[in-house]
Amino acid sequence: MPRDGLGFAGGALLLVVLLFGATLWVVGRVKQTMAINGFQALWADALLLGVLLVPLALLWPVLRGLGQARSARRALDQGDLIAARVASAEAHTWAWFALGYAAAWVIFLLLVLFFIANNVAVGRTFFQLELIASSFELVLRAFWVNVVIFFFAGLLSLVWGLIIAVAKLLPGRPAQPIRFLATFYTDAFLSLPSIIVIYLVGFGLPLTGIGFFRNMPLEALAVLALTLTYGAYMAEVYRAGLESIHPSQWAAARSLGLSYGQTLRFVIIPQAVRRIVPPLLNNFIGMQKDTALVNVVGVIDAFNQARIIASNEFNLSAVTTVAILFILITIPQTRLVDRLVERDRARMRQG
Amino acid sequence: MSFLEVREVVKRFGANEVLRGINLSVEEHQVVCLIGPSGCGKSTLLRCINGLEEIQSGEIRLHGDRISGPGVDLNALRREVGIVFQSFNLFPHMTVLQNITLAPTQVLRVPEEEARERAMALLRRIGLEHKAQAYPDQLSGGQQQRVAIVRALAMEPMLLLLDEITSALDPELVSEVLNLLRELAEEGMTMLLATHEMGFAKEVADKVCFLYGGVVHEEGPPEEIFKNPKSERTQQFLRSIIEAGRL
Numbered sequence A: 001m002p003r004d005g006l007g008f009a010g011g012a013l014l015l016v017v018l019l020f021g022a023t024l025w026v027v028g029r030v031k032q033t034m035a036i037n038g039f040q041a042l043w044a045d046a047l048l049l050g051v052l053l054v055p056l057a058l059l060w061p062v063l064r065g066l067g068q069a070r071s072a073r074r075a076l077d078q079g080d081l082i083a084a085r086v087a088s089a090e091a092h093t094w095a096w097f098a099l100g101y102a103a104a105w106v107i108f109l110l111l112v113l114f115f116i117a118n119n120v121a122v123g124r125t126f127f128q129l130e131l132i133a134s135s136f137e138l139v140l141r142a143f144w145v146n147v148v149i150f151f152f153a154g155l156l157s158l159v160w161g162l163i164i165a166v167a168k169l170l171p172g173r174p175a176q177p178i179r180f181l182a183t184f185y186t187d188a189f190l191s192l193p194s195i196i197v198i199y200l201v202g203f204g205l206p207l208t209g210i211g212f213f214r215n216m217p218l219e220a221l222a223v224l225a226l227t228l229t230y231g232a233y234m235a236e237v238y239r240a241g242l243e244s245i246h247p248s249q250w251a252a253a254r255s256l257g258l259s260y261g262q263t264l265r266f267v268i269i270p271q272a273v274r275r276i277v278p279p280l281l282n283n284f285i286g287m288q289k290d291t292a293l294v295n296v297v298g299v300i301d302a303f304n305q306a307r308i309i310a311s312n313e314f315n316l317s318a319v320t321t322v323a324i325l326f327i328l329i330t331i332p333q334t335r336l337v338d339r340l341v342e343r344d345r346a347r348m349r350q351g
Numbered sequence B: 001m002s003f004l005e006v007r008e009v010v011k012r013f014g015a016n017e018v019l020r021g022i023n024l025s026v027e028e029h030q031v032v033c034l035i036g037p038s039g040c041g042k043s044t045l046l047r048c049i050n051g052l053e054e055i056q057s058g059e060i061r062l063h064g065d066r067i068s069g070p071g072v073d074l075n076a077l078r079r080e081v082g083i084v085f086q087s088f089n090l091f092p093h094m095t096v097l098q099n100i101t102l103a104p105t106q107v108l109r110v111p112e113e114e115a116r117e118r119a120m121a122l123l124r125r126i127g128l129e130h131k132a133q134a135y136p137d138q139l140s141g142g143q144q145q146r147v148a149i150v151r152a153l154a155m156e157p158m159l160l161l162l163d164e165i166t167s168a169l170d171p172e173l174v175s176e177v178l179n180l181l182r183e184l185a186e187e188g189m190t191m192l193l194a195t196h197e198m199g200f201a202k203e204v205a206d207k208v209c210f211l212y213g214g215v216v217h218e219e220g221p222p223e224e225i226f227k228n229p230k231s232e233r234t235q236q237f238l239r240s241i242i243e244a245g246r247l
C-alpha cells in the first residue's frame, strides 16, 4: 500500500496559510515602526509587498502536492498500485519542499522582528547607514593594513612552515637535535594563543632595545608574530601531508637510486601537495581573521579604526563594516577549499 | 667468490629476530628462488640486499664489494640492484613513461631524449607502448607489474630482486608477468626472487632456497628440493603448497 499523502499535503497547506498570516503581522509591525519614525518610501512599500508574496508562492508546491495526493487516491481506486505509489511519493516530495522553505521563512521573519525590536534598536546600533557610508573610506583604508599584514605573514609562514616541517622529518641520528628543536617549536606555538604572541612580540621586542627590533614598524612586528604562530600550523599541515604518502612510495623511489632529496622532490611532495592545499588554505583563512588581533599592540587596522569610530559615535556600525569586509574576502576562499576537497574526493572515488 | 654473497646475516625488528644468520649465494646469470611460509623473512632479506633495511650483523657482498654496513654508498648500490615489489609501487602521479625515465634521468643523468627512447623500447618489448602516456591507475594489475619490472630494468641493474611479484595479481594476469621473467632469465639476467609460484620455480630456477626459522633451511636444484626434500620441514611446507593446488 502506498502511503496516503493527502493528510500530509493538507497539513502543509494549513501551515502555509498560517505562515501567510504571520508574515502579514510582521509586515504590519514593520509598517508601524516606519510610521513612528516618520519614514516613508515607495521602495520600502514595494519591498514589503514582495515579502508578502513569498508565502503565497509557497502555495504552488503545496497545491501540486495536493493534486498528486488526489491522483494517488484515484489511481488506487482504479487498482493501479504503481501509479498510486509514484503519485504518492511525488505528493510527499512537494509537501516536504514547501515545509523546508517555510522553515527558512520563519527564521527570516524572526530576524526581521529582532531587527525592528525596541524601535529598531538593533538596526540603529549595528546598521546605521549614514555612519557606515561616512566612515567607509577610513575603515577600508585601515583594512588595507590587514591585507598587507596578512599577505606578508601568509607568504612567510608558508616558507617558514616548510622549513620547520622538513627539519622535523630529517632522517638519521645527527639530525636528532634539529628534530627536537623543531618539535619543541611547533608544540610551543601551537599551544600559544596568537594574541599573546602578538602582544609579546609587538611590545616586548622593541623594549629589548635591540636596534633591529626597535626600528621595526609595528606592522612588521605583527607580521613576525603571526608568522611565528602560523608557521607552526603550516608545518603541521606539511608534515601530515608528507607522512600521508605511503612508505612504499619511499621504498620504490629509494630503491631506484633516487636520493632522499630527489625522492621528496619528485615523488613525495607532488603527491602530498594535492592533499595539503585545502588545509593550508584553511590556515590562511584563520590567519586572515587573526590579523584583527594586532590592535592589541596599537596597529591601526580596520578593527582598531572601527573601534575608534565606535567610541566617538557611540555606535557600532563601522565595526559592522569590518565584519562585512572580512566575510566578503573569506567566502570565496572557503568556497575554493570546498571545491578542492570535492575535486579530491571525486578523484578518490574514480581511482 | 659468488656474484652475490649473503653471509651470516642477522636482522632484528626490535626484539623480533627475523633473519638469524642467513647464508646464500647467487652466481652471475643464475635465477634463485626463495620459498617459505608467509612471514619467514623473504621480503626482509630482499630489502636488506637492496639496502632498504639495515642489518644487525653479517655481511652482504656483490661482485666482491661489501654492500652492507657503514660506509656503503646506498644510492650507488641501488643503481646496481633493482627491486620489484608485490604491490607494484608505481608513482601514481606520473605517466608510465615518466615512471620509467625518472630514475635514469635523475640518477644516471641520461639525457631526457635518450631515456625516453630507451623507455619506449622497453615498453614496446612488453607490448605496452600505447600506454606510455597512461597513468598507473588506468592499467590492469598485470600491466602495472610489467611496467614496474621495466622501470627497474631501465636502470640496467646487475641483479634484479623480485618480491612475490605475482601475489597481488588476479590469476589470469599472472602468466603475462611470468612470461616476461622467463624471457629475462633466458637473456641471462641475474635474479633472486621470492615466490609462491612453485611451477615457475621448478621450470626456471637454477637453485631453490627454503627459508625457515630465520635461516636457509634447505637449498638445492629445484628437482631435488621439489622431488626429494631432505628435511621434514621442507616436506611439510611443500605438502601444504600441494594441498593449496599450487604445485
Ligand SMILES: Nc1ncnc2c1ncn2[C@@H]1O[C@H](COP(=O)(O)OP(=O)(O)O)[C@@H](O)[C@H]1O
Binding pocket: B013, B016, B018, B036, B037, B038, B039, B040, B041, B042, B043, B044, B045
Ligand atoms: N618494518 C617492519 N617492522 C617490524 N617488523 C617487520 C617489519 N617488516 C617485517 N617485519 C616482520 O618480519 C617478519 C618477516 O616478514 P617478511 O619479510 O615480510 O616475511 P615474508 O615476506 O616471508 O612473508 C614478520 O614477522 C614481520 O612481522
Ligand SMILES: [Mg+2]
Binding pocket: B042, B043, B044, B163, B164
Ligand atoms: Mg613478503
